[in-house]
Amino acid sequence: MKILTFVLLLLLTGTASAATPPSTIANDDSCDVALLPAATLLLPYFEVDFLSPSTTAYTTLFTVQNTTAQPQIARVTLWTDWAYPMLTFNIFLTGYDIQSINLWDVFARGVIAPGAPGQPGGTSNRTAVPQNFWPPGAQPLQNDQNPHFLADAATTCASNPGPIDAALLAELRSAFTTGNISRPDCMVANKVGSNNHGANAVGYATIDVVANCNANSPLSAFYFDRELLFDNVLLGDAQHLSPNSVTGNYAGGNPLVHIRAVPEGGAAGSVVATDLPYTFYDLYTTGAAVRTQDRRQPLPSAFMTHFIEGGTAAFNTKLQIWREALAAPTSCPIAYSSNASVEIADEVRFDEHENATYVPCAGIVGEHPCPNPLLASTSSHPMTYELFPPAATSGDIAGWIYLNLNNRGSSAYSSTRNYGFGSTVVGRRQSQGWVVTSMFAEGRFAVEMDAPAVGNGCSPAPDLSTRAAIGPAP
């Protein structure tokens, strides 16, 4: 009896203590996506006009920063707007290193990280490590002093290519503008990207901390079994530049999405338990024994962002929307076109007087939520885009939009509990998304910022607004 009482007391005490929020104050110990050093960086949307000279070409730049004394390898993957991983390259980062990539260099010049005139560019583990005598805490370690590097890092990272082969460059341009590639299993009829964004290359990028400088993408099981690391050490930001004096000289910038590995650490391929219900790379771990082996925080599914549609003399808004792919990556001919038009669960537009509008459905009288607006894996659209709800009749030029980007699940997703509008015992998990709000005016004023999410990536998917009140996640 005494034992029972003691144990009950222990449990009660433990429960009561655990019930006092926050459950954790530790770093890297939650599902919240915050601006903190991370193991994966997501550039949700890029766009490059590679046909114009750099002086007038719209382009996207991003920068990656290593916040540790140890060297790190950042594996960059460029994905088409239908989530096809078209190009990977590595950035070798000495301790405390920083490296910028202008995607115009990649698409127009076929060069990654151009070097000084006459130099091939790229990055290398042969970079000289400086001697910082003071302060001692700012001294980078030698370029082989990361215990998580694989043995082949010394050779594979000795000369990360700067120039891109001409044939590959042509393939890249084709894939990112028309969706056509020459791979026999992804013939023209089964494209890997859209052709509805003109001559500009459009896609998104992921940047992961890895253990060597191979060319594998997250599409490969090897990537998770042998190469992906789990150290939250990278920072990054991006800029979209429009240097065309006719259409406007403006720039928008924002941090990359910082996705942490939780728990952090361990060698490549290590399988460590995580309490994350599913992970950022969940779609790509279908064959793995442990679907959460990448340990990356998942992203939220629902967002609420401010907009202004002020006309020619005022701010107007575009939304850059990244969405988790729907299709399993193993069947190219089917998979990638499946990512072209993926359902959005719910959209509601509020004006400044709280009037709500929905996308009107053809053949339905009155305003009712249309069930199936569709968007690709990444896109940028103005608020006037037909798939966003129309402006209210109030005449208000501003307001905010609620976007529940959940695609209602995919058979390729893991599902440890039901995220489909509730938390019961059946159903598929919600999908992940990210939204960046871009406001611009008169070709000069431009701001860019992350849209607030309703909750974190582990929060239950919001129910449809026809059934439940729009609001923050519980």
Add this chain to the structure above:
Amino acid sequence: MRVSAFLLAFLFTTSIFAANPTTTSNDDSCDIAVQPAATLLLPYFEVDFKSPQSTAVTTLFTVTNVSNQPQIAHVTLWTDWGFPALTFSIFLTGYDVQGINLYDVFARAIIAPGSGPGVSGTSITTTVPVNPTSGSQPGSNTSNPRFLSNAATVCANLPGVFTPSLMVDLQQIFTTGIPVDNAYGCPPPPPGTGAADRLGGVHSNAIGYATIDVAATCSVSTPAQSAYYTGVLLYDNVLTGDYQQIVPRSDKSYAQGGPLVHIRAIPEGGAAGSLVATNLPYTFYDRYTAGLPSNRNIDRRQPLPSAFAPRFINGGPNGFNTSLKIWREGILGSDAVCKDFVRNSAVPVVEAVRFDEHENATIFVPPPILAPPQPLPTPLTMSVSTANTSFFPPFTASGDVGGWLYLNLNNGGSNAYSVSIVPPGIPRDFRTNTSTTTGLRQSQNWVITSMFAEPTYATEATALALGNGCSPSPKAGAQIAPAPNPNP
């Protein structure tokens, strides 16, 4: 013996199942994320109220209520020395959004101008629309059970227009730190007294920062007053917000902007003045809670971090150039009197290191023998070029124009700060990152990176912190790195 064996087995089992993250719940960590919050921080604003609007630098911010219940957003404008000079309330119907142009405040004495005379400001009497679905339908303007009983009357006609004399006072306080008269209880200091008795710094434009709290009524109390916590402040994470700084220069105009800092109440909910336990070691408003009878964590707001790693480019006339907007926690508590605010004009910085693109590091002046030299102290909010080598270490000799800065903005602590207990009961010294029983906690900060290139290229991004607000403060001179976590 059996008991011990049982307990050991129990503990072992617990450790096996203690995978991270400890929580996957929403609003259950110390991480600052862009999610609905109970307090929004505008870290820096600047308004040129002397110029016509078409050419005036100004700052706008927008607050959105993302819940169906009505909410009251209590705005406080603080000088760069942490003096709360103006408060006003914004009544937000369910799902409401309200923009505030601070030029209207400083140049026109109007808050939220309306479409005509007499219709400025916000009000609880605003008409609530009828929307097509239940999920998008705002509640009635009295449907928030947390509202105090007087909200219906005091929020009925929130002032859109305020007196010209108050505006002149604000203009003077936010540009010279000197009030016009004794209306604030701080008489203008005699000429020639320097910074003593001033309430803010000297600059041609109005400069300060703003806090926006969810509140239970439309009051004029400020977060620097105890009564604010016992009777006004609420705990619902329902507000989102963003800001824009507009720089009109004719055909070379530009804008910068980003999300406000979203500071959540954890745990969420409860009536104004409710005392609910939180595991946060200290809170955003910690320094103003010293006089409260019981709980220094009464505001339950997440604390902000102390160490940041912003990137910079100083490319000269034809390239991008960077400035940092830096917000810092003041060192004064709610007991501060007029002559005290000067102490917030020069708050110490523990450490700054500049890395170039080749990882060469610099600090201030020749390497010291005993102790590293410290950066110049700063006011509580400022915008400063990263080329300013008074505040930041010198450039390296490499010729690199870009790189990043390590900024440990901890101010070394203040007697106004609490030193709390980190569960499960380990006293912690935030100043020296040791676990002893004495010492002052680290201070809170926020950094925004602004980049600009002629003629009109401008970007702005929140600088990355190296840990969350509950992470231990890095020691000066320690290896620069992300904050530790449960699985180093």
